[in-house]
Amino acid sequence: MPHVHPPHPAGLHVRTRLLAARIALALLALPPALPADDGLAALEGFSYQPPQPGTYTLPVIKPAADGQVIDHTGQTRSLHDLTRGAVTVMSFIYTRCASPRACPFATGVLNQIHEVAGARPEFAGRLRLISMSFDPENDTARRMSDYSRWARERSVPVDWHFLTTRSATELNPILDAYGQAVNRRSNPRDPQGPLHHTLRVFLIDAEGRIRNIYSSDTLDPRLVLTDIRTLLIESGTAASPTAG
Amino acid sequence: MQSILNDPHPHRIPSLPALVAGLGLLAFPARADETCMSPYMPRITGQEEFVYVWTLGDESIGDGSDKLVTVGVKPGRTYGQVLHSVSVGSRNEAHHGGFTDDRRQLWLAGLETSRIFIFDVHTDPARPSLIRIIDDFAEKTGGAVGPHGAYALPGRVLIPCLSNTSDLGGRTALVEYSNEGNFIATHWMPTQSDPRGAAIESVADGYGYDARVLPRKNVMLSSSFTGWSNYTMDFAQMVQDPEAMKRFGQTMVLWDFHARQPRKVFHVPGAPLEIRWAWGPTHNYAFTASALTSKLWLVYEDADTREWQAREVADIGDPSQLPLPVDISLSSDDSTLFVSCFGDGKVRVFDVSNPHRPRQTYEESIGRQVNMVSQSWDGRRLYFTSSLLARWDKKGEDNEQYFKAYRWNGRRLRHQFTLDFAKLELGRPHHMLFGSTQLFK
Numbered sequence: 246m247p248h249v250h251p252p253h254p255a256g257l258h259v260r261t262r263l264l265a266a267r268i269a270l271a272l273l274a275l276p277p278a279l280p281a282d283d284g285l286a287a288l289e290g291f292s293y294q295p296p297q298p299g300t301y302t303l304p305v306i307k308p309a310a311d312g313q314v315i316d317h318t319g320q321t322r323s324l325h326d327l328t329r330g331a332v333t334v335m336s337f338i339y340t341r342c343a344s345p346r347a348c349p350f351a352t353g354v355l356n357q358i359h360e361v362a363g364a365r366p367e368f369a370g371r372l373r374l375i376s377m378s379f380d381p382e383n384d385t386a387r388r389m390s391d392y393s394r395w396a397r398e399r400s401v402p403v404d405w406h407f408l409t410t411r412s413a414t415e416l417n418p419i420l421d422a423y424g425q426a427v428n429r430r431s432n433p434r435d436p437q438g439p440l441h442h443t444l445r446v447f448l449i450d451a452e453g454r455i456r457n458i459y460s461s462d463t464l465d466p467r468l469v470l471t472d473i474r475t476l477l478i479e480s481g482t483a484a485s486p487t488a489g
Numbered sequence: 490m491q492s493i494l495n496d497p498h499p500h501r502i503p504s505l506p507a508l509v510a511g512l513g514l515l516a517f518p519a520r521a522d523e524t525c526m527s528p529y530m531p532r533i534t535g536q537e538e539f540v541y542v543w544t545l546g547d548e549s550i551g552d553g554s555d556k557l558v559t560v561g562v563k564p565g566r567t568y569g570q571v572l573h574s575v576s577v578g579s580r581n582e583a584h585h586g587g588f589t590d591d592r593r594q595l596w597l598a599g600l601e602t603s604r605i606f607i608f609d610v611h612t613d614p615a616r617p618s619l620i621r622i623i624d625d626f627a628e629k630t631g632g633a634v635g636p637h638g639a640y641a642l643p644g645r646v647l648i649p650c651l652s653n654t655s656d657l658g659g660r661t662a663l664v665e666y667s668n669e670g671n672f673i674a675t676h677w678m679p680t681q682s683d684p685r686g687a688a689i690e691s692v693a694d695g696y697g698y699d700a701r702v703l704p705r706k707n708v709m710l711s712s713s714f715t716g717w718s719n720y721t722m723d724f725a726q727m728v729q730d731p732e733a734m735k736r737f738g739q740t741m742v743l744w745d746f747h748a749r750q751p752r753k754v755f756h757v758p759g760a761p762l763e764i765r766w767a768w769g770p771t772h773n774y775a776f777t778a779s780a781l782t783s784k785l786w787l788v789y790e791d792a793d794t795r796e797w798q799a800r801e802v803a804d805i806g807d808p809s810q811l812p813l814p815v816d817i818s819l820s821s822d823d824s825t826l827f828v829s830c831f832g833d834g835k836v837r838v839f840d841v842s843n844p845h846r847p848r849q850t851y852e853e854s855i856g857r858q859v860n861m862v863s864q865s866w867d868g869r870r871l872y873f874t875s876s877l878l879a880r881w882d883k884k885g886e887d888n889e890q891y892f893k894a895y896r897w898n899g900r901r902l903r904h905q906f907t908l909d910f911a912k913l914e915l916g917r918p919h920h921m922l923f924g925s926t927q928l929f930k
Contacts, residue, residue: 291707292706293708295747301748304665306673307669307671424591443531445643445644455644460529460643462704463643
């Protein structure tokens with residue numbers, strides 16, 4: 246029995262050629278779409294109906310911090326610019342993670358959201374997704390490009406950015422500001438992977454304020470889509486389903 | 490009643506089949522900390538190394554201030570020893586606390602002053618350091634006071650409260666703060682006049698105490714105790730005040746957790762205190778114990794109607810003798826419930842394999858008074874502390890102040906060691922939380 250049980254154990258070190266297989270596996274872990282609502286079934290283990298969009302509030306948790314990042318082309322970008330002007334769902338990941346409840350799971354959920362939202366005009370230009378690496382020494386722009394090709398080939402009006410940083414010097418202030426804890430495991434060849442982290446996915450409104458934080462226990466795509474719609478209703482860019 | 494008055498290889502590339510097999514784990518594991526904490530945290534499944542004890546200052550003991558005491562419980566040289574103690578320099582009616590979801594911070598609350606003390610427990614887990622004090626809680630929350638503890642949510646903490654600034658009574662709220670220590674939101678409890686959409690079974694008193702989440706069902710349960718005016722009053726004086734004795738909670742609330750909206754107010758008389766959700770992935774129920782009526786209650790989702798219900802399922806000792814059940818601990822396999830009873834100093838153990846028919850199988854006298862009980866994830870080790878509230882603890886010789894460690898073999902408890910917190914000049918030990926260096930390696 247392991248001494249401690251992380252809720253999101255980090256993954257195994259893998260080669261770039263396995264990335265597509267990993268994403269495919271994450272997608273296999275998700276339920277088949279059902280012909281109802283957004284076509285999303287409850288994930289295994291979730292057993293409830295999400296609330297209706299706009300029937301609850303999402304209090305402001307904190308501002309979404311700025312930071313200097315690079316995209317999959319190696320171009321320098323400002324996190325501030327990428328978290329304003331549209332609702333943003335931002336997931337901190339690292340590509341060496343293989344844990345079924347951590348990064349592959351989070352990327353799989355974002356993929357579901359990308360598919361659903363990309364097919365619905367209500368989200369066009371109003372939503373973006375970000376997958377942000379906290380492993381710059383391994384997750385170079387080239388690696389992020391390889392990792393994300395399958396997603397970037399999908400032509401939908403919802404952007405999905407795959408970001409990293411040039412070094413820990415640029416990364417660490419971002420991790421601190423978002424409260425994303427990452428520890429290097431004492432055994433770099435640990436089958437759980439070299440890094441230990443808490444899964445965190447952030448919902449950021451168009452004004453750049455964090456409005457929800459999801460863990461593996463709450464990262465239900467139905468809930469995230471409900472929250473996105475709630476923010477769009479709140480900002481007046483979407484109609485409430487309960488409006489008369 | 491009179492007796493009371495005296496009172497969490499090699500380098501290999503995984504094969505495709507192996508990863509596919511791993512994906513089968515998407516069903517939620519039993520994801521909770523050492524049997525009683527937030528499911529949003531990593532948990533210690535093996536041997537805990539430390540027990541952090543939130544300790545009330547006693548003006549007649551040492552520096553008289555509240556302290557965070559680290560007790561070594563890993564077998565070896567430091568087993569059973571006080572490893573570290575941090576005084577916060579004031580008395581606040583130290584009560585409960587909890588970790589942030591990354592388990593890096595420990596938030597400890599004071600019921601009387603509404604101060605919250607935030608400790609760094611990851612830099613040096615054996616020697617926590619005080620990094621922040623929240624001392625404007627009432628102002629920031631819009632009048633909620635008496636923070637009961639802290640319950641980890643993703644990136645934030647949930648702080649159930651006991652009272653309010655308006656009348657210092659039991660009407661209160663659930664409060665959220667960010668892990669950085671910034672106020673986020675206040676959610677007032679439903680009342681008769683402001684039910685907030687909740688169905689009311691009998692009464693909605695607006696009282697609060699504990700709050701815990703079952704994420705896979707998107708439900709949260711809250712319980713109820715009493716307000717500032719009662720928990721800061723001398724116990725003997727309070728029990729002789731008929732009006733004061735009317736001011737105890739008699740409700741539990743089922744919430745839509747995601748929306749933070751109350752759905753149903755159950756009538757659970759007698760101050761239902763601690764809430765323990767079952768761990769099993771199909772076990773849609775929780776236990777609580779009502780302190781004043783000595784009843785074990787089950788809150789469960791009816792398998793047929795899918796309606797949530799609350800019902801009494803057992804007596805705890807002889808209710809007429811006021812055993813005063815104050816804390817409960819459910820084993821990680823949902824089979825065994827430990828109930829600590831302040832009134833007679835006993836722990837009572839129930840077989841709860843059938844949650845609708847709990848059956849007491851064992852009891853043990855822990856001390857002249859006993860309050861908290863904490864259990865290791867593997868169920869082999871239990872720890873007890875003595876203090877309930879500064880003004881409610883027993884008097885004279887009955888006022889034992891201790892930390893006790895036991896082993897459990899499935900049938901009986903075996904005492905390991907006792908630390909006399911009075912002789913050690915530490916104070917009145919209350920809430921216990923487990924620590925380990927392995928969490929950060």
